[in-house]
Amino acid sequence: MTTGRRGLQPRKQPRQARAELTRQRILTAAAHVFAEYGYAAGTTNRIAERARISIGSLYQYYPNKDAILAELLTRHLDAGGDAIRSRQNEEQPDSFEEIIRGFVRAVIENHLDDPQLLRVMMEHGPRSPELFEKITRHERDRVVYTQELLERHPEVRVEDTHVAARLVVSTVELIVHQLIAAPGSIDTTRLENELVAMLTRYVTAAPGGAGGVERPRDEGRAPGGPGARPS
Amino acid sequence: MTTGRRGLQPRKQPRQARAELTRQRILTAAAHVFAEYGYAAGTTNRIAERARISIGSLYQYYPNKDAILAELLTRHLDAGGDAIRSRQNEEQPDSFEEIIRGFVRAVIENHLDDPQLLRVMMEHGPRSPELFEKITRHERDRVVYTQELLERHPEVRVEDTHVAARLVVSTVELIVHQLIAAPGSIDTTRLENELVAMLTRYVTAAPGGAGGVERPRDEGRAPGGPGARPS
DNA sequence: GTCTATACCAAGATAGAC
DNA sequence: GTCTATCTTGGTATAGAC
Numbered sequence: 001m002t003t004g005r006r007g008l009q010p011r012k013q014p015r016q017a018r019a020e021l022t023r024q025r026i027l028t029a030a031a032h033v034f035a036e037y038g039y040a041a042g043t044t045n046r047i048a049e050r051a052r053i054s055i056g057s058l059y060q061y062y063p064n065k066d067a068i069l070a071e072l073l074t075r076h077l078d079a080g081g082d083a084i085r086s087r088q089n090e091e092q093p094d095s096f097e098e099i100i101r102g103f104v105r106a107v108i109e110n111h112l113d114d115p116q117l118l119r120v121m122m123e124h125g126p127r128s129p130e131l132f133e134k135i136t137r138h139e140r141d142r143v144v145y146t147q148e149l150l151e152r153h154p155e156v157r158v159e160d161t162h163v164a165a166r167l168v169v170s171t172v173e174l175i176v177h178q179l180i181a182a183p184g185s186i187d188t189t190r191l192e193n194e195l196v197a198m199l200t201r202y203v204t205a206a207p208g209g210a211g212g213v214e215r216p217r218d219e220g221r222a223p224g225g226p227g228a229r230p231s
Numbered sequence: 232m233t234t235g236r237r238g239l240q241p242r243k244q245p246r247q248a249r250a251e252l253t254r255q256r257i258l259t260a261a262a263h264v265f266a267e268y269g270y271a272a273g274t275t276n277r278i279a280e281r282a283r284i285s286i287g288s289l290y291q292y293y294p295n296k297d298a299i300l301a302e303l304l305t306r307h308l309d310a311g312g313d314a315i316r317s318r319q320n321e322e323q324p325d326s327f328e329e330i331i332r333g334f335v336r337a338v339i340e341n342h343l344d345d346p347q348l349l350r351v352m353m354e355h356g357p358r359s360p361e362l363f364e365k366i367t368r369h370e371r372d373r374v375v376y377t378q379e380l381l382e383r384h385p386e387v388r389v390e391d392t393h394v395a396a397r398l399v400v401s402t403v404e405l406i407v408h409q410l411i412a413a414p415g416s417i418d419t420t421r422l423e424n425e426l427v428a429m430l431t432r433y434v435t436a437a438p439g440g441a442g443g444v445e446r447p448r449d450e451g452r453a454p455g456g457p458g459a460r461p462s
Numbered sequence: 463g464t465c466t467a468t469a470c471c472a473a474g475a476t477a478g479a480c
Numbered sequence: 481g482t483c484t485a486t487c488t489t490g491g492t493a494t495a496g497a498c
Contacts, residue, residue, distance in 0.1 A: 040271050054483050163417055167425055174405040186394055194398055198433035205432050274491060285465050
């Protein structure tokens, strides 16, 4: 029998699994397209083309372009959070340097997949308030976490742990973004080492030591001072 | 005589001065609009509206939207270059920390005018190859300059001055961008001090010292190691 | 030299056949 | 559930009056 099935048989239609696969295809395609063309020129048509589905099908899975970017970014943030949390649980390194290293490494690994894409996501996309909220919240969490870390650890010598935490978090995130995506890319191992060195020295050196912060504040620096220009 | 002038009199038409003023109005308006709406939503209509001229007039001064952004960015870069060069000439501070401080301060001052705008310019705009070239060149110059600085100064202890220079330049630029534009803005003096402390300690601490870089490289870290996720 | 009105185009999103 | 064809929108840029 060539057509062995009877019409009444349910035929086991892949309702969810297949759909989920298509969503994933779209996401992957979008990642490449955004990475290559940027947000504005990363059109839905291109995404659909790359995913090898029609534009109509695409809109059956996502209501609009921003939703695609949003999910992409959500996954990235979640991955980042998971990475840090898992590190935190698995190992409890003793030296502060090792903690910083774990942090830096997690961020680097989370960016290795597609650095260009990440730049687009952080830079071009987040105009929707919902997205912005998500990013802000995520960053705040990391600052809080880092600040606690700084306060808990005896080696740490900083005046204001909050400011230091913000500096550390921003530095890691931004530098990794920038230097991994850069054309003349730096070796990631080297980048990791340098970043770790910089942050560790910053945070553990006693104030007043080499390059300490304890200098007289406000020596009359006014906005628009030397070197400033109208523009 | 109410109409005292004869038709033949040249009437001293403000040919250049007035035009230059209008260009400046457009630029100022564009700065605000880009800062508020971002590049894509910063439409020429809005810019014209804000400059209180018609859209038609706007296009008599600039051929297209990108040209406006380009000039905005050019002015910023030039201002930054000038600031650093003037510092370099005016004062020759002895301690390395003071040099770094001058550098950091120049960047901060150059961003105080309109931090939001700067983010847009660096992030959204540079799709045109000409612009991109300009930015790249500018950054490369700064890296070269910084690298020479590192090599000249005896206090400096880094293995690879090129990598260190890139790290320093990127850090200053990115962190200042980010933290000055941030909502819960940090006091600029504090930011300056912390940044200076971080960079100075990084660059002057002996390798192998506190948080030194001289650890065994490559301990088998592979891409996709622990903490990585598909995404 | 400034304006209004509009052409033109690209991209997002939808309708409706299959 | 997927497609093609098309509508809609909004933004850049221009034409032509004044």
